[in-house]
Structure formats: structure tokens, C-alpha cells
Amino acid sequence: MTTQALFSQLLIGLINGSFYALLSLGLAVIFGLLNVVNFCHGALYMLGALVAWYLLEHLGIGYWWALLISPLVVGLFGVVIERTMLRRLYGLDPLYGLLLTFGLALIIQGVARNYFGVSGEPYDIPSQLTGGKNLGFMFLPNYRAWVVAVSVVICSLTWFVVERTRVGAYLRAGTENSILVQAFGINVPRMLTLTYGAGVALAALAGVMAAPITRVSPLMGADLIIVVFAVVVIGGMGSIFGSIVTGFALGVIEGLTKVFYPEASNTVIFLIMAIVLLVKPAGLFGRTT
């Protein structure tokens, strides 16, 4: 294997990793702050892409506006889910939240499949980002470079908001002891609603980013969500920093597997998950409570 080929596979891994990071970020935020295992994350990611496709196909609204509108629309949908259903399960075992969101995922996917079939709809790369650069060792499409850049910016921003700002401090305090925080005059239920909405909006954003690369298909989320959950578990449930780092790292490992032993590329992540859970049950960056 030449160093050229190695470099290009590392870069590809990084690109895929940025999707893992973006998706596991939303999951980590929701689990870390709400203690909800959001199994419908993949379905909402798909919904994000579907909204972008609908905007373009039926309303003539292009990619750039979709980047803004789709997360808002899907985030709002998330708020409705939280207000009407999820909220009732906060005091209970996390298993209930998992079952509810898993059911929701099946319903959303089923409805979408009924209307769109499984092959998916085409969604073109925006004209500003077509083409690519020859880096010497590989041809890097501009759009993929853009994905990595956006992913890094969004991940750092989210980490900063949750870990380093006053709002983030309220959020973290609210999950530790919501009664005490409410006593300080902060509306904790509303804060949780908005957090869930924001987590969901992150999934939708990832969906819009993915639309031009994969197809806009009802199954796009289902294919990805299991891997993303593995990423979150390896990174340590609820650790935002952990899920970002693990997302990128696993993308790279998966990319390398595709070269050295391609048949195992679908399973390598789960192998790592099993090993990590044996050695460090709370995940690489998780806190044992």
C-alpha cells in the first residue's frame, strides 16, 4: 500500500467521521441533558434531508436556505414530540424513552417509505460547491471539504455552548437538580424542551448535509443510526467531547478497514465497541456515576 493511498483513505475516513460526529453530537446532548436515549434520531436525520428535498422539488428553495429552514422545521417537530409525549417519561426508567422513540422512528420511516419508496430521490450538490481539487494524492470534492468544515465548526460551537457558557451551566445544573435550579427562577421544563429541539435540529442539519452525497431515502437514517449509537457508547454516553472525538476517530478506523479487509468494514465499529465496553464500561470519555 502506497502512502498516497493511505493518505486518501485517512481523508475519506475523516469525511465520514464528520457525519458520525455531527449525529452522535445531537444524541449525546439529548442523553447527557435529558437522559433520553433518542432512538428516532436517525429518522429525524432522514426527515431533515426529506424536508430539504421537498423545499427544492416543490417550492424551489435551494440548498442554502434548506440548511436553515429544514433544521428549524424538524426542530419544531421535535419540540412537539417532547411536549406531547417524551415529557411524560422523564421520571421513569430510560428504557421507556427508548421504546417510545424507537416506535416513533418506525412510524416516521414507515410513512416516508409508503410515500417515497426506498430507492430515494436525487438531490444535486449546490452549484457553488461542485467540482473539487486535486491534492496530489487524491481528488477531494469541494462538497466533502465543506462537510468536514461545517462539522468541525458546529461540533466546537455546541461543545462551547454546553460546557463554557452560562446557558450551558443552567442546562447541566438543571439535569443534576432541577428543583434547585427552578428555585432560582429558571424555567427548567422549557429549557429541556428547547434542548431536545436543538438536538433534533442538529440531526436535521446532518440530514441536509448528507442529502447531496447519499440519496434522499427513507432508509438513510436507519442505515446509519446503529453505527452512530455505537459511536456514542464508545465515546461514553452523554459525553459531548467524547462523541465528537470518537466520531472522527471511528470514521478513520472504518476507512482503513475498507482498504485492508473490506469485508469487515460493517462490523469493525461493533468489534471496537465490544472491546471498549469490556475494558472501560462507561466508554472512553464517560464518567462513572
Add this chain to the structure above:
Amino acid sequence: MRTASRLLAFALPCLLPLTAAAQMTGNVLKIGILNDQSGLYADLGGQGSVTAAKMAAEEFGGKVNGVPIEVIFADHQNKPDIGSGIATKWYDVDGVDVIVDVPNSGVALAIAKLTADKNKVFIDSGAATSDLTGKACTPNTVHWTYDTWALANGTGKEVVRAGGKTWFFLTADYAFGKALERDTRAVVEANGGQVLGTVLHPLNTSDFSSFLLQAQASKANIIGLANAGGDTINSIKAASEFGIVSGGQKLAGLLVFISDVHSLGLKTAQGLQLTSSFYWDRDAKTRAWSEKFAARNGGKKPTMVQAGVYAGVLHYLKSVAALKADGDGKAVVEKMKALPTDDPLFGKGTIRADGRKIHPMYLYEVKKPSESKGPWDYYKLVKEIPAAEAFRPLAASECPLITKK
């Protein structure tokens, strides 16, 4: 005496339907459509295949030899164990007489063996592997629509002739992909081409960029896509994005369905050559049937797999009607082979001793966006491959039914 005649008067009407349907098992003829209803192959078969089978049954008047025809379906989820489980229950408990469609070669090979063990009938439309009429052939299998040998012989041969001498394969890592690569490799090498390498990818992969870069590094003229459905779509999309085609390498989609082209859009798919046994816009008959089908299928035109389900079921019903029996699967398939086939979609044809349905294949090219008049107007004919040349000759067959003779 009076009691006896009363008894007779009572008993005779009961016997009547029995004599009419003397050789029919059960009081209904059950056709089971077993395919992928929810995964990556659901659009090329799925509910469309169920609709196609129902259309064939309706055309037959809903009855054969006096018993009603019923069409049922199930989702095998592309897993041979699930497919076998459903088929066993269908045959043993639900009284299913024939299983139709079964895309996914892995599942199809399992169903072929099971059907032979139970002496029922298996008409495959969706699966590709040429082993179904090769070393895994049975007296109970009919392989209708296409197979890997025919695809290799169509697209593979044409691409080599056009100057594509060196090949690199992206191969789906299961029975189908391996069979397609094997058959194409044979055609490439027989026509003076050379295979530089191959990479096996898992079924249902979403990102192909890594595999495509390996293909790019091989510097082969042609990247052969020995995969199907969603995998083919994703490969072609990624290849266009990573500048593989603009870099001078060409893609050869060895199995491309019209549902794939629809999903890719003409902008990405244009110029792609593919081999198919059916295109809805080929002649007046195929158009008329496809219009009727699309009206019942959400406006989507039929794939060759769905067309094959319709034609296969129609011929099966004709054969059962001619035989006046459906119980002995082997006898039904023998009748199917004895009767010439004739339907509006594939025209006149035959079923060979090894179970292979024989009809012409067509090499198509995907139109440019400017050439297309609208949705589903996607193909232009490059050439017709006559029935006699379209499929593997019997002389080269590994089928025990042939070699034993």
C-alpha cells in the same frame, strides 16, 4: 329407494365441484410473492411484484380449473433464514402452491432447494445468479427474467468490444455479486480483456468513496459494478462526485434497474449502458400494459423484475390449466417447459430443460436529460441480443438435469 335417491340428490351437488377440480389441491390456488418489501430491493420488486401477479391472476379471470386464485406476499428482509422460514410455513401450513419473485440470490438459492424438497414450484424473477439454472438447478425451478450470465454477455461484452480492456470490480459480498463478477470476468477474459483487481463490499453500503479510490488507484479503464439496487446508486453517485468519470475511467453498471435510474436522475446516470430484458416503452404492447400497471403502482413504471413476475405467473396459470392439476410441482414445471410461452411483455419464448426462460435481451443506454421527454423516458436501444445468444448455451451448463443425460 326414496331415501337412496334423496341421498343422491344431496350428495351429487357436493361431488360436482370435486370432479371439476379433481386434481387441484385445496380449494384455492395460492401464489406466494416472496421478496424484499422494505429494504434496498423493495422498489425493483416489492409491492409492484404483488400488483403484477394480481394483474396476471385477474387477466385469467381470477380462477383456474374452477378454483379461485389468491395472491399473498411476505418480506424476506434479504435474509435466507427468514425467507426459508416463511417458505416452509407457506408450503406446509398455508397451502401455497408456487413461490414467485425472490430477489437476492442468497435467498433464492435457499428457496430453490426447499421448493424441490417439497415438490412445489418456484418461479424466480428478481434474483440474478446463473447458478439457479446452473449447478443449483432443480426440476422445480423456472428462472424467468435475466441472470448474471446474460448481464455479463450483454454489458460486459459490449464494453470490452468498445475498448474497455482493463477492469476493476466493486463486488457485493454475497452469492449474487460473486456470481456476477465471475460471469463478467469470464466474458472479459474471453474477449481479450484483463481484470486488474476486485474489492468486496458489504451489502447495503452507504459510502463507496473508499472503494472507488481503490478502483481509481488501479488505473483500470473500466470499473465494473457487480452490485444492485441502492448499492449501485450509491456507487454511481460517489463516482461522479469524486471525478472518477471525468478522470477518464468508465463505469459499467452490470445490473441496473429503471428504478435505480429514476432515483439517480438523468444528470448523473446519463450515458450508462445496461442490459435488460424489459423496458416499458419498447412497443405498443409493453406500453399498454405498463400504463395499466403504473396506474396501480403510484405512477411508477414497472421494472423488468415486476414484468417477469407478471409473465411468469401468467404462464404458470396457463400450464396449470392445461395440466388440470397443481399438486405435483415437478409435473407443473415440466408442463411449463413443454408449452411455448407467449405474453405481451416478453413476446414468444420457451423454457429450457434447465429451467432457463429464453427471450431476447436488450442493451440500452441511459438518455441525456435533453433527450428525455419526461419522467420514466430514460432508455434508448443500443442493440437487441437475439434469444439464441442471450443466455448461457446448454452445452456449457453445469446443471445436473442436463449433464446427467
